[in-house]
Amino acid sequence: MNSPSSQESNPYFLVVDDHEAILKGTVPALRERYPKAKVLMAQDRQTAQQILNQFPLDLVVVDLSLPESLGQVASPEIGMQWLELLMQHAVTKPNILVVSTNIKPLVRLTPKINIYEGGFVAMDKSLPIQELLKLADLSLRGSIYLPLEVRSRPEFDRRWLEVLTLKFQHGLSDRAIRERMGIAERTLRNYWVRIQDALEVVDDPDKDLRVQIELAARAAGLIN
Amino acid sequence: MLREVALPSVFLVGLIIFIRLAGLFQVQEWMALDTFSRFCQGDRQEAPVVIVGIDENDLRSVGSFPIPDRDIAAVLRILQAYRPSVIGLDFLKNSPVEPGHAALLQMLKDNPNIIGGEVVFSREPSMNVRPLSVLSPERVGFIDMVVDLDGKLRRAFLAKVIQPTEIKYSLPLRLAQWHLALQKMPYELSLQANQPIQFGMLKLPYFQANSGAYVGADAMGHQMILNFCSNRGRIRTLSMTNVLQQNFSPEWIRDRVVIFGMIAASVKDVFFTSALEMTLASPLSAPQQSQTQIIYGVEAHAYTTAQIINAALHNQPLIQTWADFWEYLWIVFWGGIGILLSVLLQSFWKSLISLLVASLGLISICYFALLLIGLWLPLIPAIAALLSAGLLTTFFDQGLRFEVEQRRQTIERTYEMVHNGPLQILAALLRDVSSNEFQNDSLERQLRRLNEELRSLFGHIYQEVSTNQASLYLRGDLVIDFNLPLSDLLYQIYNQTRAEELPGFKSIRTFIPPNFEVLKQANYSLTQKRGLCLFLQEALINVGKHAIAPTRLDVVCTVESGLYVLRIIDNGMERLDADEPQEGQGTRQARAIARDLRGQFRRRSNTPQGTICELLWPPKRPWLRSPRR
Known part of the structure; x- marks a missing residue:
C-alpha cells in the first residue's frame, strides 16, 4: 500500500484546478511521491480535455469547480459535466481523485462510480496534503x-456480487468471469479490490486473499 | 357550483338572442338556408310548368329587338295548338311592335287563357308598365320581385291590396290560380288584406317582417319564402326557335303552365340566388363561380308557380317558420343543452366531443325539418348558443375543478410532509421509549429535530403552493429539485433515506445499490417523478421501521418482461406493529402512483425471511401522454 502500484513505467498524472496556489502545493508533492510520473497541469476544462486527448493518463486529480476556459467563472456544474464525460468516454479510464471544497454534487454520480473501471476517490480540499497523497x-x-x-453508507454493488457468485459458487477462473461479464482485466482486478475493501479484508502476507474474501462474503451472507 | 359555472353561459345565450333580435344573424341564417336548399334532394317529379324562353340565338335569328308581334303571335299560336292549361307572358308589352300587332291582338282576344305581365310597384310610378288594354284586369299579373338585403332572391311577391277595392296579383299566382281552377281547385278572390291565400285545403304561408331569420323585412302585401328545396326537378325549357320549328313532344305542353319570357343575358331581367345548384344562366357564367347564381326572372316565376301548384296538388311543403317566441325558446333550449353537457360530463375533451356531436345532431334536425316539412329552424343562433354556452361552461368548470384539485393537493402534500417527516421521528421516538432503550441526550436531540421540522413545514408548504414549484421535502433543509433526471433523483432519495437513524438500518451490513440508469431516458411528468420518489422513500423507511435486524438491503431497478421494476428487498423479520394500520398513508401513496403509471404495487414476503416491496409499470409510449394533473 505504501508504494505506487501503477504498472506504467512512466505514468502520466493530470492535476486540474483553477487556483494556482493549489497547483503549486499539489504538483510538487505528487512529483516527489511519484518520481517517475509526469505530472501535467490544467486550469480550465478545455485545457484539461486537450491533455486528456493527448496523453494516456493514469491519474486525474480534479477540482469540481472549474471554469470552461481560462478567465471565465468557475462552476461546479462544469466540473461535474467533465467528470461524467471523462468516465464515459476516456479511452484509458484513468483513476480519479476529486479534490473539492464541496463534493456533495458527486452523490448523483455514485451509481456510475460503482461500475467505473478505474479507481475513484473523493476528498475535501481542506484536508492536509498527506491525506491527498494517501488517497491518490x-x-x-x-x-x-x-x-x-x-x-x-458503504455499498456492495450488484456487479461485485456477481463476481463473488461466479467465483465461489460456480468456481470460475478470473478469465472465465471476465468473459461471462464482458469486462476488462483491469476492471475485474479493481472489482476484487473493491470487494476486499467492502468486506474489510486486510492484506496479510500469510493468508490467501481470495480465501479471506470468500470467508468474509459467506459470513456476511453474500454467498451461500 | 352549478350557478357559478353556468351563469356566464346564460348571459352569453342572452347576448346571442340580443344579437339575433338586432338582425345581425340574418345574412348567416339566409346563407344556411341557401346551403341546405342547394344540397337537399327533394323529389324529382316533373314540374307542371314549362318555360319558353327567347335566348340569344332567337334574338339573332329574328334580327331585331323588341321581337316583332308577328313572331310572338306565331309562338302563341303553335303553343295553343298543343293545349296548355295557361300561358303567361313574362315580358312587358304595351306598345305595338310591327309587323303583326293586329294578329297578336286578335290572338289575345281569342284565347282567354293567356295572361299578361305588368309592373305595378316601381318606386318611381313612371317606371310602372301597364299591360295591353285588350287584356282584362283578371288576365294580368304583376312581375315585380322582392329581394333580400344581401341582394338575393328568396321570396315570392304574390299579391297586394292597392286600393280598398283593388287587389293586384302576381303573374305566378295568376297562372297557378288558372291551372288549379282547371283541376277543380278554385280560388276565391278576396279583398281582405290579411286573408290568407287559399287553394282547397292549402293556405299559402303569410310572410311577416320577422318571419324566420328576417328582422324588419319589407313584408308589403302577401309574400312567401321560396322553397327551392322542394322542386329539384329542373323546369323544362324550350327556346323560341324550338317552338317555331315544333321541335318538342306534345305532352311537354299539354295541360301545363307555359311561361313565355326572356332568357337572354342581354336583356336585364336577372336576379341572384344561392339556393340553386344550377339555373338557366349557369352555363353562361364562369365554371368556378361561387355559390351565387344568376337566375332569370322567368325562371324565378316558373319556380314560384310550380311550388304553389305542387303544394296544392301534391302536398309539397312550402317554407314554414315558427313564431318568434318558439324560435327564441329553441335557441335557449340548445344553449341549455350546451351547459348541461359540459356540467354533466366534467371533462374537457368529453365535453368538446359531445358538443360537436350535439352540433351535428342540430344540423341534421334543421336539415331534415326543411327537407321533410319545409320548416325553417334557426340553425346559426342555436349552434352559436350550443357551442359558446357549452365551451364557456367547460372552461369555467375546468377552472373551478382546478381550484378544488389544487386545494386537495395542498392538503395531501401537507399530510405527506407531516407523514414523511415529523411523524417518522415521532414513531422512532415512541419505539425507543416503549422499549426503554433511550438515553436522555438522544431523546432531547430527537425532540429538537422534531421541533425544527414542524417549524420549517409551514415555510415549505407556503413556498411550494405559492410558487407552484416541483420539489420534494425530505428532511429539515433538504429539498429535492424535480427538474433533475429521474435516475439522479432516485439515487439521491436512496442515499439520503438510508442515512436516517432508523432501527432497521442499524443492522444492515450490505447495501446493494440500485442502478437507476434504465430510467435515464424515461420522460415523466413532475407528478409522476414525485410519486416514484415518494414510493422509494416510503419503502426504504418501512424497512428501517418495520424490519427486525435485517442484514441486507437490496434495491433493484430494472426492466423485466417489458415492465419497469423498482423493487426493495430486505431480509429482516417483519415487525408486527400497532402504531400504523396496514393500509396506511404509505400504501395509499404507493397505490396512487401505481395507478398514475398504469402499473401495479405489490408487497410480499421474501424467502427465507424479509419483505419484497415492488412497483411494476409499463414504459410510457411516446404518443400516449398521460394526463397532467
Whole structure:
C-alpha cells in the first residue's frame, strides 16, 4: 500500500484546478511521491480535455469547480459535466481523485462510480496534503472511496456480487468471469479490490486473499 | 357550483338572442338556408310548368329587338295548338311592335287563357308598365320581385291590396290560380288584406317582417319564402326557335303552365340566388363561380308557380317558420343543452366531443325539418348558443375543478410532509421509549429535530403552493429539485433515506445499490417523478421501521418482461406493529402512483425471511401522454 502500484513505467498524472496556489502545493508533492510520473497541469476544462486527448493518463486529480476556459467563472456544474464525460468516454479510464471544497454534487454520480473501471476517490480540499497523497494511492490501486457526505453508507454493488457468485459458487477462473461479464482485466482486478475493501479484508502476507474474501462474503451472507 | 359555472353561459345565450333580435344573424341564417336548399334532394317529379324562353340565338335569328308581334303571335299560336292549361307572358308589352300587332291582338282576344305581365310597384310610378288594354284586369299579373338585403332572391311577391277595392296579383299566382281552377281547385278572390291565400285545403304561408331569420323585412302585401328545396326537378325549357320549328313532344305542353319570357343575358331581367345548384344562366357564367347564381326572372316565376301548384296538388311543403317566441325558446333550449353537457360530463375533451356531436345532431334536425316539412329552424343562433354556452361552461368548470384539485393537493402534500417527516421521528421516538432503550441526550436531540421540522413545514408548504414549484421535502433543509433526471433523483432519495437513524438500518451490513440508469431516458411528468420518489422513500423507511435486524438491503431497478421494476428487498423479520394500520398513508401513496403509471404495487414476503416491496409499470409510449394533473 505504501508504494505506487501503477504498472506504467512512466505514468502520466493530470492535476486540474483553477487556483494556482493549489497547483503549486499539489504538483510538487505528487512529483516527489511519484518520481517517475509526469505530472501535467490544467486550469480550465478545455485545457484539461486537450491533455486528456493527448496523453494516456493514469491519474486525474480534479477540482469540481472549474471554469470552461481560462478567465471565465468557475462552476461546479462544469466540473461535474467533465467528470461524467471523462468516465464515459476516456479511452484509458484513468483513476480519479476529486479534490473539492464541496463534493456533495458527486452523490448523483455514485451509481456510475460503482461500475467505473478505474479507481475513484473523493476528498475535501481542506484536508492536509498527506491525506491527498494517501488517497491518490488508493485511487491508483483501483479502490472506491467516497466520504460520508457523498455516500451515506458503504455499498456492495450488484456487479461485485456477481463476481463473488461466479467465483465461489460456480468456481470460475478470473478469465472465465471476465468473459461471462464482458469486462476488462483491469476492471475485474479493481472489482476484487473493491470487494476486499467492502468486506474489510486486510492484506496479510500469510493468508490467501481470495480465501479471506470468500470467508468474509459467506459470513456476511453474500454467498451461500 | 352549478350557478357559478353556468351563469356566464346564460348571459352569453342572452347576448346571442340580443344579437339575433338586432338582425345581425340574418345574412348567416339566409346563407344556411341557401346551403341546405342547394344540397337537399327533394323529389324529382316533373314540374307542371314549362318555360319558353327567347335566348340569344332567337334574338339573332329574328334580327331585331323588341321581337316583332308577328313572331310572338306565331309562338302563341303553335303553343295553343298543343293545349296548355295557361300561358303567361313574362315580358312587358304595351306598345305595338310591327309587323303583326293586329294578329297578336286578335290572338289575345281569342284565347282567354293567356295572361299578361305588368309592373305595378316601381318606386318611381313612371317606371310602372301597364299591360295591353285588350287584356282584362283578371288576365294580368304583376312581375315585380322582392329581394333580400344581401341582394338575393328568396321570396315570392304574390299579391297586394292597392286600393280598398283593388287587389293586384302576381303573374305566378295568376297562372297557378288558372291551372288549379282547371283541376277543380278554385280560388276565391278576396279583398281582405290579411286573408290568407287559399287553394282547397292549402293556405299559402303569410310572410311577416320577422318571419324566420328576417328582422324588419319589407313584408308589403302577401309574400312567401321560396322553397327551392322542394322542386329539384329542373323546369323544362324550350327556346323560341324550338317552338317555331315544333321541335318538342306534345305532352311537354299539354295541360301545363307555359311561361313565355326572356332568357337572354342581354336583356336585364336577372336576379341572384344561392339556393340553386344550377339555373338557366349557369352555363353562361364562369365554371368556378361561387355559390351565387344568376337566375332569370322567368325562371324565378316558373319556380314560384310550380311550388304553389305542387303544394296544392301534391302536398309539397312550402317554407314554414315558427313564431318568434318558439324560435327564441329553441335557441335557449340548445344553449341549455350546451351547459348541461359540459356540467354533466366534467371533462374537457368529453365535453368538446359531445358538443360537436350535439352540433351535428342540430344540423341534421334543421336539415331534415326543411327537407321533410319545409320548416325553417334557426340553425346559426342555436349552434352559436350550443357551442359558446357549452365551451364557456367547460372552461369555467375546468377552472373551478382546478381550484378544488389544487386545494386537495395542498392538503395531501401537507399530510405527506407531516407523514414523511415529523411523524417518522415521532414513531422512532415512541419505539425507543416503549422499549426503554433511550438515553436522555438522544431523546432531547430527537425532540429538537422534531421541533425544527414542524417549524420549517409551514415555510415549505407556503413556498411550494405559492410558487407552484416541483420539489420534494425530505428532511429539515433538504429539498429535492424535480427538474433533475429521474435516475439522479432516485439515487439521491436512496442515499439520503438510508442515512436516517432508523432501527432497521442499524443492522444492515450490505447495501446493494440500485442502478437507476434504465430510467435515464424515461420522460415523466413532475407528478409522476414525485410519486416514484415518494414510493422509494416510503419503502426504504418501512424497512428501517418495520424490519427486525435485517442484514441486507437490496434495491433493484430494472426492466423485466417489458415492465419497469423498482423493487426493495430486505431480509429482516417483519415487525408486527400497532402504531400504523396496514393500509396506511404509505400504501395509499404507493397505490396512487401505481395507478398514475398504469402499473401495479405489490408487497410480499421474501424467502427465507424479509419483505419484497415492488412497483411494476409499463414504459410510457411516446404518443400516449398521460394526463397532467
